[in-house]
Amino acid sequence: MIALIDIDIGNVNSVAKALKYLDIDYIVVTSPDELIGCDKYIFPGVGSFAVASRKLETSGLKLALKNAVLLEKKPFLGICLGMQLIAKSGEEGVRSEGLGFIDAEIHRIPDHLDFKVPHVGWNSVGHDCSGIFENVPLNSDFYFVHSYRMILKDKSLKCFYTEHGEKIIAYIEFENIYGTQFHPEKSQSEGLELLRNFSELC
């Protein structure tokens, strides 16, 4: 059973619909108790890092997720803001703490004449067609909508990039932790394939 983490930062229903369409069992989880019995987690989000960080803390989900993901090693997929929240800290609004699953920080994409911020729209991701990208055509386009991006401290982690004025981390993988800066649930069949692959991880 997949736990779909809902801390009131929007977008949960979009992912829920995609899972339902794919016939994947899930429950929407808003408190630590409900995580019991779930073997995978999807954490979607749009919105502000600072607000989400506060809600993770007050809901008690921060500690519960840390235990489940870091100690019990259950597969975790963060989407968009959900991916950014696996970093140690973010500077959106005020500087605030993330889940700290990986050594990374979240910073605003610098303004650039030809590359607008937010980075909104379909952009190609250079991936290797393996793991959760299995059966996804090379250089597929995925839907991005974000103003902040992940800056990785640990350069050895597996990442795939997209181009928008600079190389932006589009996907990150570390042991049982997966993150997509793009929205698989909004990326038509290629995105749905990725969600299906995640649900089939052991």
Place this chain on the structure above:
Amino acid sequence: MLKKRIIPIVLIDGFSVLKTVNFDTRRNLGSPVTVMRTYNTRNVDEMIILDIDASRSNRSIDRFVIHEISADCFMPLTVGGGIKTCHDIENILKAGADKISVNSHAYQEPQFISEAAKNFGSQCIVASVDCIKNGEKYWLFRDNKMICDVDLFEWLLRMQDLGAGEILVNDAGKDGTMSGCDINLAKKIVDIMKIPVIFAGGVKSPENAADLVEEANVDAVGISSIFHFTDNTPNDCSLSLKARGIPAR
């Protein structure tokens, strides 16, 4: 590389799809769920759905309609119509929207854009601005009237400064006319804006959409009439862009 987007815009009056001409004359086009399903099977880049009667009727767009139309929609969905509070935004996002378009309330209370962007992130907030050309000048257009004390370009910059993540410009003078869009206006807007610009109003053909992107460098083209009333599809527009070497999906 980031692709230029072709975005069908669907207008509703609460429950039915309609299409206006110059924001006025209406033609009813049936159920939003059916229209959305068609676009979904056509694998479009994105959708915008606006309830054009919500503000006037002092309500917000019906979230059950959004819930229903987004049930099998696996593309980005921007929703607008009578959005006045962060609570409204939360409800619509929960119903399946990805981005929220704010128009009337931004005019009544500009700070709302800032409040919304703080709570949901700039990328979630689309400032929708209606405008009209009079002589050589462009003005805001509200409730079928020109607002002659607000310069369009100043207003757009203000929306950007307040934290909007995207701008949706609707050229009311061209709306529903299928007479070709005002590329000069689009260019003027793109030249001053730092955030992505979706330009809508008057697109007459896939080639015209490509002209708009090629000459004005808009980030996205919003289109209604030619999809409702002609054989042209969103894919025809994408192909037209690609034929000129413009990145499209």
